[in-house]
Structures are given as C-alpha cells and as structure tokens.
Amino acid sequence: MTRQSEENFKIKKFTEENIERITGNYSTPIGKGGFGEVYRGIHDEYDLVAVKRYIHGDLREEFMEEVSIHSKINHKNVVKLIGYCIGESLLTLVTEYISKGSLDEILHNTDISIPLDVRLGIAIGCAEALSYMHSMHLSSDSLVCHGDIKPANILLDENLTAKVSDFGLSRLLSGGITRYTSHIRGSIDYMDPIYLRDGCLTPRSDVYSFGAVLLELIARKRVKEGNISLIGTFCKAFAKRKGLKKLFDIEVANVSNENILEELARLATDCLRLDIDKRPKMNDVVGRLRMIWKDLRGTHDTDWHQKSFGIFKRNVGNREVRTTFYNVRILTKGEVNLVTQKCRTTHIDLVGHQRFIKEHSRTIQ
Numbered sequence: 001m002t003r004q005s006e007e008n009f010k011i012k013k014f015t016e017e018n019i020e021r022i023t024g025n026y027s028t029p030i031g032k033g034g035f036g037e038v039y040r041g042i043h044d045e046y047d048l049v050a051v052k053r054y055i056h057g058d059l060r061e062e063f064m065e066e067v068s069i070h071s072k073i074n075h076k077n078v079v080k081l082i083g084y085c086i087g088e089s090l091l092t093l094v095t096e097y098i099s100k101g102s103l104d105e106i107l108h109n110t111d112i113s114i115p116l117d118v119r120l121g122i123a124i125g126c127a128e129a130l131s132y133m134h135s136m137h138l139s140s141d142s143l144v145c146h147g148d149i150k151p152a153n154i155l156l157d158e159n160l161t162a163k164v165s166d167f168g169l170s171r172l173l174s175g176g177i178t179r180y181t182s183h184i185r186g187s188i189d190y191m192d193p194i195y196l197r198d199g200c201l202t203p204r205s206d207v208y209s210f211g212a213v214l215l216e217l218i219a220r221k222r223v224k225e226g227n228i229s230l231i232g233t234f235c236k237a238f239a240k241r242k243g244l245k246k247l248f249d250i251e252v253a254n255v256s257n258e259n260i261l262e263e264l265a266r267l268a269t270d271c272l273r274l275d276i277d278k279r280p281k282m283n284d285v286v287g288r289l290r291m292i293w294k295d296l297r298g299t300h301d302t303d304w305h306q307k308s309f310g311i312f313k314r315n316v317g318n319r320e321v322r323t324t325f326y327n328v329r330i331l332t333k334g335e336v337n338l339v340t341q342k343c344r345t346t347h348i349d350l351v352g353h354q355r356f357i358k359e360h361s362r363t364i365q
Helices: 003-009 016-022 060-071 103-109 116-135 193-198 203-219 230-240 255-271 282-300 350-360
Strands: 029-033 036-043 047-054 081-086 091-096 143-145 154-156 162-164 171-173 308-313 322-327
Touching (some): 016 047, 016 081, 060 091, 103 154, 116 143, 116 154, 116 162, 116 203, 116 255, 116 282, 143 203, 193 203, 230 255
Antiparallel strands (some): 029 036, 047 091, 081 091, 143 171, 154 162
16 A cells, blocks of 8 residues: 555554554454454544454455555445554554444344334445445546455444445456456355356446345345255245245334335345346445335335434343434435336246356355
8 A cells, every 4th residue: 555545545554562552452352253353442533443353464465455445445334444554473454343243243143123124224325335336446447346245244333324344355346347366255155156156256246245135134034044045045936926925024024014025125136146247236226225215214104314213122141221223314306316217127047046056156265
C-alpha cells in the first residue's frame, strides 16, 4: 500500500507494541478461524476495536492485497478498517468492533426473535454493500469481488445493521469481468459451483453466495445440515410448485407474510441459478429487495424513516434478557422507481444443480 493511499483513507500502520497495548496483550479473544484469532481491544480514537491476528506470517502479499482492497471501501454496510501491522512474525488487522457478532451466530446459535422486516433489512444492507463493491472501479478499471459471502462474514451492530467483513479472499477483477485461479479458496457450502469447477471468480459468484444467505434468512436453517441441502430443497419446491410454505421459518411464516416470503425465495433461487448469465446483477438484487420492502411496508404499515423494531432476546444460557432495536432508513422516490416491475423466474433444473455440485465438489483449502 502506498503512503498516499494510507493518508487518503486514514489507515494507520501500527507497531507490534501498539497491538499488544490495544489488546491488553491479547487478553480478550472473541473469535477464531483457519486464519488465526480475533481479539477485542481498546483504541484511543475508536473506543472498542477488533484485532485480527493471522497465524501465517508468510502470506504478506495476500495480506497486503486484503489491506489495499478493504482500505478503499467506504460504505455504511462494510466493517471499517482502522489499520494494520506487519511485524517480523505478525500480521494483524484492526477494524471497528461490531457488538452483536455474526449473522451465523444469531441465526443458528441463539433464540433471538428476528421479525421478517429485520431480516429483510439485513439482506438489503448486505446487498447494498456488494452492489457498491461491484460498481466501484479502482486502479486499471478493476472492481472488487468479495469472494466469501456467508452468514459468518456478515456482522451485526447494536441496531442489527448488516456489516460485511473479512476481505481475505476479496480480489480485484481486472477489467471488471473475471479472475481465474487454480487455488480455489472459500466456504464450499456457499461457493458458486462455476467458481468451484472453473476457478473463474466474477461478481456473479458473490450473487450466488448471497442467494444462499437469503435462503438462510427466511428458513433459519443452514444451507447444508448433514446430507440435507437447503438450496436443493428450495429448488425442488419451486420446480414442483408445492411444499414451499413449510420451508420458511415458522416464526415469520404467517398469512400476512406469505407473498413476501415467496418473493424472497424467488429472488434467492434466481441468484442460485447454475447458468451464471441468468443470475441477476447485484444492483438488480438491491432493486428487487427494495420493491419487496415496499410490499412489506404496505402489508404491515411500516415506515423506513420512523419505524424501529424491538428484537426480544430470550434467556440463552446465563445471558440476561435484553432488548435491541433495528433502525431502517427511508427510501427516496428515485430509489422506489429504480425497479418498475418484478422479475419472475423460470423453471429451475434441480437435478442438474445437484449433479453439478456432486461432480465438481472437492476439498477446499
């Protein structure tokens, strides 16, 4: 990263001593993965921060690409990068601290009640972040593809606003089209089958992964549990035109939400098409989600500008019952008019989809 880019985006370069002081000598771990661990820390200017420490110190080139890409993304639905540190045997990122953790944790490891409007707000936030990334042209007419969209990489703040995180697999797409690789990385359950087969990463790869996340939001089930594929189950329901209603999370599956849930499922399965050229672009996904929100507002008499939704958290283990609120924003007239008609999907080839995944799945590092 150049000194000019550091100054333009106010990205700080920390020393190892800085990081030890910020984290209290790594005293409060808050997460871990194949990359290493994440710690909570305190920084003078930003109060609480998250410090991501990598265990592979030999990945400096990949690390600096992540820093370079993340530092250029300034969006309300993307976790803010504060700084980084390159030590002799240490690679760390410092980002803003997102209080509620990941969407994966909240959906699958808690009994938090999440109304449909809140779930839709989370989906819109994530989609808007991806649309922004897919349209921001950086050096050499390149744009950003996240490459690893999944609930674990969508964090939620105190208002349950979505914040896309983890740009370790993000790539600049030369000319804004594709990037080929022989070293495929990512989460296979959410991975675009075309990328898995050909090593071809495009913005439509993010669209596929987003479709899987959207299914999890409306079903509150993981895309893969044992031998059961949520994607395959939804595709089968659409192909046979029956059995769709019982797939929705019972908490939101009521009569007043029926059409909204079907539209969300339709959009998700559009995103999950095997024919990559028939998947919608991310900005079209945003437009359709906003139209669905408009329909939901008409159904439930809600308002982007004034309505706050109480999310009641029942006692989980020894944690206390608490209430949080989600604030949604107002749509402009221009935004509402972005999409003039709803898109409809055609028949989904369930058998082909399942055969494709089976034939091309392999161990992902």
